[in-house]
Amino acid sequence: MANVIVVGAQFGDEGKAKVTDLLAKNADVVVRYQGGNNAGHTVVVDGETYKFHLIPSGILYKGTVCILGPGMVIDPKALISELAALKDRGMDTSCLKVSAVAHVTMPYHLALDAAEEDNRGGKKIGTTRRGIGPTYADKCDRIGIRIEDLLDADALRAKLDWLVPKKNIMLERIYNLPPQDADEIFKEYIEIGKKIAGYVCDTSAIIFQAVRDRKNILFEGAQGTLLDLDHGSYPYVTSSSPTAGGACTGAGVGPTIIDRVIGVSKAYQTRVGEGPFPTEQFAEIGEKLRQTGTPWAEVGVTTGRPRRCGWFDAVVGRYAVRINGLDCLAVTKLDVLDEFEEIKICVAYKDLKTGEIYNDLPSMAGVFWRMEPIYETFTGWMKPTSGCRSYSELPERARRYLDFISELLECPVAIVSVGPKRDQTIVIEDPIHGPKRVLSHSSASSAAHLS
Numbered sequence: 001m002a003n004v005i006v007v008g009a010q011f012g013d014e015g016k017a018k019v020t021d022l023l024a025k026n027a028d029v030v031v032r033y034q035g036g037n038n039a040g041h042t043v044v045v046d047g048e049t050y051k052f053h054l055i056p057s058g059i060l061y062k063g064t065v066c067i068l069g070p071g072m073v074i075d076p077k078a079l080i081s082e083l084a085a086l087k088d089r090g091m092d093t094s095c096l097k098v099s100a101v102a103h104v105t106m107p108y109h110l111a112l113d114a115a116e117e118d119n120r121g122g123k124k125i126g127t128t129r130r131g132i133g134p135t136y137a138d139k140c141d142r143i144g145i146r147i148e149d150l151l152d153a154d155a156l157r158a159k160l161d162w163l164v165p166k167k168n169i170m171l172e173r174i175y176n177l178p179p180q181d182a183d184e185i186f187k188e189y190i191e192i193g194k195k196i197a198g199y200v201c202d203t204s205a206i207i208f209q210a211v212r213d214r215k216n217i218l219f220e221g222a223q224g225t226l227l228d229l230d231h232g233s234y235p236y237v238t239s240s241s242p243t244a245g246g247a248c249t250g251a252g253v254g255p256t257i258i259d260r261v262i263g264v265s266k267a268y269q270t271r272v273g274e275g276p277f278p279t280e281q282f283a284e285i286g287e288k289l290r291q292t293g294t295p296w297a298e299v300g301v302t303t304g305r306p307r308r309c310g311w312f313d314a315v316v317g318r319y320a321v322r323i324n325g326l327d328c329l330a331v332t333k334l335d336v337l338d339e340f341e342e343i344k345i346c347v348a349y350k351d352l353k354t355g356e357i358y359n360d361l362p363s364m365a366g367v368f369w370r371m372e373p374i375y376e377t378f379t380g381w382m383k384p385t386s387g388c389r390s391y392s393e394l395p396e397r398a399r400r401y402l403d404f405i406s407e408l409l410e411c412p413v414a415i416v417s418v419g420p421k422r423d424q425t426i427v428i429e430d431p432i433h434g435p436k437r438v439l440s441h442s443s444a445s446s447a448a449h450l451s
């Protein structure tokens with residue numbers, strides 16, 4: 001029995017789906033605990049490509065209970081179309097459970113997300129326009145519609161009659177957009193409620209029972225550490241808590257049941273949307289990283305936007321180890337670096353304004369923008385790695401690259417992915433039952449800039 005959290009250790013899109021798919025094989029329950037259909041997960045099984053936005057990829061394993069937890073925001077139309085797509089491909093979706101208290105993304109959230117983005121002037125966040133921020137804002141404002149409301153006509157009617165006129169004031173007066181019709185929304189969403197009613201339940205109780213029964217539970221984070229509302233590169237973040245702590249509040253479990261936290265990083269780094277990205281590469285190198293990501297290029301699964309690409313950033317990596325308490329790392333897409341004669345890793349930052357050296361991520365957003373990467377340069381291995389199935393089969397220079405990442409982050413690399421297929425995976429040490437990471441007494445990454 002082991003309860004494991006998998007989180008993104010960078011800016012999202014780290015290849016978490018590949019890792020959760022691998023771990024889901026032995027999981028009885030897979031839980032998504034935050035975010036919504038802003039996420040995009042791609043898994044390749046037996047030559048078939050599956051793209052997920054809301055439903056955990058664990059649904060591909062028959063009998064695995066898949067949970068959309070209380071901390072999520074759910075666009076029920078997106079959920080219905082994802083369910084339909086899975087059913088069309090003959091997949092059994094009866095093991096899906098949807099939290100009654102998760103919040104619902106409504107049509108006015110979608111309109112407001114787009115309107116707010118379009119009117120931010122030079123301060124765009126680059127959201128996925130899936131209504132995520134406005135849905136979480138209503139949740140915090142305690143005026144949100146929850147999944148349970150879609151099953152209760154009186155509750156839904158009362159909420160919409162009060163909410164829609166309020167939202168229309170914003171849509172019409174601030175953004176000069178057409179108003180929405182509470183009646184139409186009611187009719188449509190009460191029908192949607194009937195379609196998903198069979199999946200709705202108290203998911204926290206299901207997880208607790210699974211804990212009691214000594215089942216294996218996998219908590220699947222979406223987005224990544226630097227997109228965390230509290231700990232990410234605010235304001236260029238999502239509106240939820242993708243970090244490990246978010247798994248407990250978002251799923252409704254206590255931290256004492258968690259056995260292990262696994263961080264997923266690409267062997268380089270990408271970001272979609274706006275915000276600081278010190279190791280970003282703009283010219284040839286950026287384009288080569290973007291185009292090499294096999295078999296699909298570095299393009300967002302949800303929005304189709306090209307991802308910004310750059311070198312691996314160990315400062316970000318160390319931060320992810322700290323914020324999530326990572327026990328080990330899964331490094332994905334190592335094969336993308338196969339044809340680079342020279343590979344760089346950012347080991348620290350230099351403040352362009354003050355000349356100060358930062359080994360840790362600066363906590364102040366304004367300062368993060370000024371960071372210039374300090375690189376160590378590696379000679380590339382220039383050999384294909386996608387056929388390697390063990391650490392020893394990897395070219396020596398690739399092994400050195402991974403060892404260096406592990407050293408810099410003070411965190412063992414347990415899994416390496418060398419391609420999109422399930423079997424293109426190298427397990428260096430058991431990610432679940434491997435040794436617990438022990439923090440060195442005086443960390444090399446101590447906050448040098450504080451002195």
Ligand code: IMP
Binds near residue numbers: 039133223236237272
């Ligand atoms: P939102 O989550 O749609 O509000 O977008 C906020 C920021 O998070 C934007 O920069 C998005 O590009 C980014 N983002 C949201 N979801 C993902 C994801 O699954 N992968 C990568 N970036 C994401």
